[in-house]
Amino acid sequence: MLRELKINNLALIESLHLVFNADKTNAVASSLVVLTGETGAGKSIILQALNLLSACKASNTWIRTGADSASVEACFEIHPDRKILLDGLLEKGFEVTDTLILKRIISKQGRSRYFINDSMATAAFIEFVCMNLFSVASQHEHQMLLNPRHHLDFIDSIGELWSKRANFGELFSHWSDLKTRQKKLQQQEQDREQRRELLSFQLNEIYGSDLSQGEDEELAAEKKVLKSSDTLTELARMSYEILADAVDNNLGQVRKNLEQMAQYDEAAQEISARITSSSYEIDDLTRQLSQYLNDIPSDPLRLEEIEIRIDMLQKLKRKYGGPQTLLSEVMEYAQNAEQELARLDTMDQTLAETGKELAAIEKELTAKAELLSGARIKTAGQLKKAISEELSTLSFATADFNVHFEPVEKILEELSPSGWDRVEFMFSANPGEPVKPLVKIASGGELSRLLLGLKCILARRDQVETVIFDEVDAGIGGQAAEDIANKIKQLSNHHQVLCITHLPHIASKADEHFKVNKFLQNKRTSTEITLLDDNSRVDELARMLAGDSVTKETIAFAKGLLKKGKG
Numbered sequence: 001m002l003r004e005l006k007i008n009n010l011a012l013i014e015s016l017h018l019v020f021n022a023d024k025t026n027a028v029a030s031s032l033v034v035l036t037g038e039t040g041a042g043k044s045i046i047l048q049a050l051n052l053l054s055a056c057k058a059s060n061t062w063i064r065t066g067a068d069s070a071s072v073e074a075c076f077e078i079h080p081d082r083k084i085l086l087d088g089l090l091e092k093g094f095e096v097t098d099t100l101i102l103k104r105i106i107s108k109q110g111r112s113r114y115f116i117n118d119s120m121a122t123a124a125f126i127e128f129v130c131m132n133l134f135s136v137a138s139q140h141e142h143q144m145l146l147n148p149r150h151h152l153d154f155i156d157s158i159g160e161l162w163s164k165r166a167n168f169g170e171l172f173s174h175w176s177d178l179k180t181r182q183k184k185l186q187q188q189e190q191d192r193e194q195r196r197e198l199l200s201f202q203l204n205e206i207y208g209s210d211l212s213q214g215e216d217e218e219l220a221a222e223k224k225v226l227k228s229s230d231t232l233t234e235l236a237r238m239s240y241e242i243l244a245d246a247v248d249n250n251l252g253q254v255r256k257n258l259e260q261m262a263q264y265d266e267a268a269q270e271i272s273a274r275i276t277s278s279s280y281e282i283d284d285l286t287r288q289l290s291q292y293l294n295d296i297p298s299d300p301l302r303l304e305e306i307e308i309r310i311d312m313l314q315k316l317k318r319k320y321g322g323p324q325t326l327l328s329e330v331m332e333y334a335q336n337a338e339q340e341l342a343r344l345d346t347m348d349q350t351l352a353e354t355g356k357e358l359a360a361i362e363k364e365l366t367a368k369a370e371l372l373s374g375a376r377i378k379t380a381g382q383l384k385k386a387i388s389e390e391l392s393t394l395s396f397a398t399a400d401f402n403v404h405f406e407p408v409e410k411i412l413e414e415l416s417p418s419g420w421d422r423v424e425f426m427f428s429a430n431p432g433e434p435v436k437p438l439v440k441i442a443s444g445g446e447l448s449r450l451l452l453g454l455k456c457i458l459a460r461r462d463q464v465e466t467v468i469f470d471e472v473d474a475g476i477g478g479q480a481a482e483d484i485a486n487k488i489k490q491l492s493n494h495h496q497v498l499c500i501t502h503l504p505h506i507a508s509k510a511d512e513h514f515k516v517n518k519f520l521q522n523k524r525t526s527t528e529i530t531l532l533d534d535n536s537r538v539d540e541l542a543r544m545l546a547g548d549s550v551t552k553e554t555i556a557f558a559k560g561l562l563k564k565g566k567g
Contacts, residue, residue, distance in 0.1 A: 001465045001496040002134065003099075004075040007049050009067035012042050012518065012527040020512065021496070032492035034507045035500045035529070036540055037516030042527035043500045047136065047470045050074070053104055054130030055123040060110045073103040076133050079465065085132040089116075092125055100133075102126065134466035137455045145447055145454075146439045148424040152376075155403065155423060157458055158386075159379030161372065168368050169417040175361045182354050185347065192344055199341045202320070206334040209316060216313050216327045219306050226303040229296055236293040243286045251279040362412060369410070372419045377405065380423070383457070390453030394487055395480040398431040401450075445476045452484060456491050467491065469499040473506065481505045485565075504544040504558070508565030513537050537562055 007016040021031050037043050049072045052058055063070040078085065078100050089096050094116050103115040104126070114121045116129065144150040156162050188195065225232070258272035317325040320333045343350065380403035387401045406422040408414050426435035429446055438450075451472055459467055469488065476484055485505035491497055492511070499506055507513060513532045518525060532540060541558035542550045 001077055002074060002498070003077055004073075005046070005049065006071075006073040007045070008071045009064040010049060010052075010070040010072065011045050011062055011064065012525055013045055014064060014526055016527075016529060018046075018514070018529060020498075031496055031511040032489055032509060033496070033498045033512045033514070034510035035498070035514045035516055036502070036507050036544060038518070039502075041516045041518045043516045044470060045527060046498075046529075047468065047500065050130075050134065050136070050468065052106070053102055053126070055104075055114070055127040058104075058106050058110070058112060060106065060108050063106060063108060069105055069107050071103065071105045073101065076100045076102070076466075082132065082465075085129065088125075088128060088132070092121075094119060094121075100129070102129065131464075133464060134468060135455075135458070135464050136468045136470065137451055137472050145425070145451055148422075148437070148439070151403075151423050151425050152418060152421060154425075154454060155376050155379050155383065156418075158383055158454075159375055161375055161379065164368075164372055164375065165418055168365075168372055168419060171361065171365055171368060172415065172417045175358070175365055178354065178358050178361065182351070182358060185351050185354060188344070189347055189351065192347060196341065196344050199337045199344075202337055203334055203341070206316065206320070206330060206337075209312065211313075211316075211327060211331055213328060213331070216310065219310050219313075223303065223306045223310065226297055226299065226306065229298040232296050233293065233298070236289060236296065240286065240289045240293055243282065243289065247279070247283050247286055251275075251282060255279050365415065366410075366412070369415060369419045373421050376419075376421050376423070380405070386457050387450070387453050390456055390487070391449065394449040394453060394483045396429065396446075396449060400428040400431075400435050402426040402435050404437075445480060448472050448476055449480065449484060452487055456487060459491055459495055464495075466496045466498065469497065469501070471500055471502065473501055473503045476503060485509050489565075502544065504541045504561060507537075507544060508541055508558075508561040510565070513540070515540055534562065 002020055004020070005016075005018045007013045009015075020033055035043050035046060048062075052062075053072050053074055076099070078098055080086070080098070086096050089100075101115075101117050103118075105113045105115075107113075112123070114123055114126045116126070121129075144153075156165050255272075255276055258268060258275050261268040262272040313327060316330050317327065320330045383403060384401055388399075391397075391399045391401065402425075404424045404426050406424070408420050408422065410420055414420055425438045427438045427441060427446070427450070428435045429441070438447075452469075455467065455469075455472075473481065473484055481503050482505050485503065485508070488497060488499060488506055489509040499510075501507060514529050515532055515536070516527060516529050518527050520526075538555060538558045541561055542554045545558060545561075546554040
């Protein structure tokens with residue numbers, strides 16, 4: 001359950017630290033926490049903070065003006081029976097205790113960092129952790145109820161069928177890939193002879209050219225030398241003559257002079273030794289330069305051969321790649337063509353094996369689709385009964401709810417990654433009226449009660465301990481408001497429930513009541529959240545009942561409402 005929430009520099013909140021259920025000391029404590037306040041005060045910032053914590057997409061525009069970053073931090077207490085969550089934490093190397101601290105920091109550059117107990121974590125793993133810590137019912141889920149595409153998701157959640165659906169989806173993906181491969185092979189089989197002829201021609205052309213690794217680079221270097229032979233000869237001869245003259249007429253005499261000087265002065269010995277060594281080195285270089293001069297190639301016929309060979313290699317590169325293609329890539333192309341040619345020779349066998357594998361997978365896929373469909377039909381029956389029971393306590397005693405399965409021919413072509421089933425929720429709020437698609441008849445208040453009923457059913461199956469309701473009381477009043485308040489209170493008997501609401505009926509039943517205020521300070525708008533005592537709760541309930549027109553009667557009614565809520 002959520003124990004603490006810290007928010008810094010998020011939207012209108014500069015700094016906020018909330019402590020929930022401060023008087024509860026065990027991790028399985030249940031309670032109803034309510035947040036109320038004027039429209040626009042910032043109540044939904046709490047929901048936004050928790051969504052950010054669970055790795056939803058963030059924008060740096062949410063960072064409070066003037067701040068470099070925003071952060072959200074939450075402390076949860078974990079019951080030891082949360083095996084999926086605890087095993088996941090251990091598998092990722094996180095220390096497991098009865099307390100879990102999650103944190104997200106959003107920078108001005110739009111980057112996010114995630115932490116679990118002060119250790120870095122990935123967004124994907126944080127999302128998994130939060131999915132096992134809390135669930136949210138919001139106006140967005142109202143819209144999901146109106147979209148039949150999401151109804152199957154509700155069925156699979158209530159029936160705990162997501163693991164089977166995921167397993168089926170993986171098999172479906174494998175089947176689709178195999179079908180694509182088979183189609184490609186069949187197309188290749190039709191063009192096999194033409195392809196074989198082309199590949200054979202290409203291999204003969206490449207291998208017939210007798211290529212060698214790096215040959216083009218070596219030829220380019222040799223061509224450069226041959227084309228420059230006259231220049232090289234002239235420069236080498238000039239250099240040789242200068243060096244030879246220096247060695248014969250100058251360096252020899254210098255060496256003799258210094259050898260004689262060294263006999264009279266020890267200080268000249270080192271210079272003499274170095275001059276002697278250098279003169280011998282220059283003498284050796286002179287001989288090497290002479291040899292280089294004699295070896296400079298000058299062969300117009302060889303130059304012509306090289307240019308013809310280079311031109312042929314360039315044509316091969318352009319044909320089997322592009323202007324920037326390396327010779328090694330042409331040779332690699334030949335290897336791949338050789339492998340493809342071998343595959344063409346065994347294509348009949350490959351096609352037969354692929355067909356056999358497809359037949360086995362299709363049999364398994366059909367069986368799993370049948371099992372999944374049967375489980376959903378069973379779940380739909382259970383849901384119809386369960387939702388009827390929930391709705392009967394929400395001023396819908398005569399409402400009728402059903403799950404319509406669209407008729408579909410159970411063939412492979414009708415399969416999707418989720419199976420054969422296309423479902424739609426049907427509803428009738430009035431006795432004697434036939435059920436119709438939910439999207440066509442349900443009002444906002446009816447959707448609120450349906451969503452609450454579904455959430456109550458899901459909560460009994462969820463691993464989460466914390467359920468968050470964000471203004472799911474839209475369009476509700478009168479007895480329906482009282483019924484929804486009782487239902488949420490009932491849910492809080494075995495879950496921690498956080499409820500953002502405009503209904504005084506719900507607020508009166510809270511174990512903890514926080515008020516959200518927006519205020520102006522130093523020409524800056526800020527949001528603050530305060531825990532209300534009983535007197536302040538009466539004032540807030542009166543405001544929720546009558547707005548700015550609070551009377552003694554309103555105060556008296558608010559006191560009665562609070563007393564009843566505590567009863």
